[in-house]
Every structure is written in C-alpha cells, then in structure tokens.
Amino acid sequence: MDSALILSALLMGIVEGLTEFLPISSTGHLILLGELLGFQAPPGKVFEICIQLGAILAVVIVFRRTLLDLALKAWRPGPQRYYATNLILAFLPAMVIGATLHGTITRLLFSPFVVSVALIVGGIAIIAIERWRPDPTIRSIPEIGPLGALIIGFGQALAMIPGTSRSGATIITALLLGVERRAAAEFSFVLAIPTMVAATAYSLFKARHELDFSGLSLVAIGFAAAFVVALLVVRWLMGVIARIGFTPFGWYRIALGTLMLVLLAAG
DSSP: OOHHHHHHHHHHHHHHHHHTTTTTOHHHHHHHHHHHHTOOOOTTTHHHHHHHHHHHHHHHHHTHHHHHHHHHHTTSSSHHHHHHHHHHHHHHHHHHHHHHHHHHHHHHHOSHHHHHHHHHHHHHHHHHHHHHOOOOOBOSGGGSOHHHHHHHHHHHHGGGSTTSOHHHHHHHHHHHTTBOHHHHHHHHHHHHHHHHHHHHHHHHHHTTTTOOOTTHHHHHHHHHHHHHHHHHHHHHHHHHHHHHOSHHHHHHHHHHHHHHHHHHHHO
C-alpha cells in the first residue's frame, strides 16, 4: 500500500480524535486537512463514518460508569431519570432538523470557505460568551431541566453548518444558560453518543447503495488513531476545563480560520 495513503489515513484519524470533542469543529478540520493532503478516502463514506465511530467508542469508555448508571436507574424517580430525560430532549432537535436538512446542508455548505468563516465566527462567540456569560447556577446535568435541555439541543443543531463544532455549539449554549463548565462539557460529550450514532446510521443508510469496503486497512488505521487520541483528549479536557476555560479554543479557531482564508485567497 502507498505509504502516503497510510500517513494520510493516520493523520485524518488523529485529527478526528483531537477535534471531535473540542470546540473547534472536527468536520471543518477534516475538510481542510483533506483538501491540503489531497486525500482520497475509500468510497461510500466508509472511512469518514468509521473514524467517527472510533471517537464515539472513546467517549463510551470514558463515561461507561455514567452510562451504566443511567441504564440501571433511569427507570425510576431520581437524578438519573432527569439526566436521561435531558439527554433525550437535547437530542431531538438535531435528529429532526438533521433528517430534514442533511442533504441540503451537505450539498451547499461543505466547502473550505464556509468552514473558515464558521471557525472565525464561532471563535468570536466563544471568547465573548466566556467573558460575559452569567455566573453558573447549574452544577449538574440533572439540574438543567427540560426547557434548558431543549434549548441546548437547538444549539447543537447549529453544528450542522461545517466549521461550527457540535461540542462548541452545545457547550456555548449551556454556558449561556448558566451551566457550570465541567457539567456543560460532560453533557456535550455524553450527548454526542446518541447524536453521532444516529448521524452515522443515517449516513450509512443514505449511502447503502454505494458502500464499498475496499481499503479496509486505511479504515482500520483511521479508526484506531481516532479512538486512541479521542480517549486521551476527553480525559484531559474533563480534568482541566474548569481551570483553563474555553477562551484558548476561541483564539485558535480565529487564527486557523483566518489562515485558511488567506491561503484560499492566495490560491
């Protein structure tokens, strides 16, 4: 196999793992990196879908105790039921809007220019909200409440615009509602599980007639890289987010988006 293809698959997997759960847009980074590398993934979107599954698996492992607790206790009154209810309500907007507009958004907005602009706008929003957000009054996910969960779900739906960042949109909306940083990050990560599984299943269904499992070794490389890196990133972020906040990610987005616009203009 071509060593350049192997390196490209490895880099794409690493970038997926690094960016999926940080508020900097994994889709945007993959579009930009794919353009820079000229990477031709295996057809039928198998590659992109599988490396995303690697990142999902990492979150499942990190939050396995929380997920097991929800599975065992959400059926009776208590904080686990509120937690599960909030997850369901926050998932619904992305499910409905995604199923309705997925094709249109993919056709019209998946371009390096849109990604670059969205990175800059999202970065400005993160910095502004971190500076002027209300004091946290919600310290845990069960406290968010049905209305708050639904609002966060609509925030997540904005991430269908490439470059916006699913985790970034979710976390920013939660911060605006007065959710404490760590709880906002955890809710974003756990909410990613049903959201990304549903999006993956939908993509597989839409591409069912063109699926081609050639290049499985490239898929395996990307999957493994995304899984390992996402595992490290999620654990690191949960440990430091209360201390560092999200402002550094906002500046990073602005710098990257600006650089890409310059390169696009020069090209």
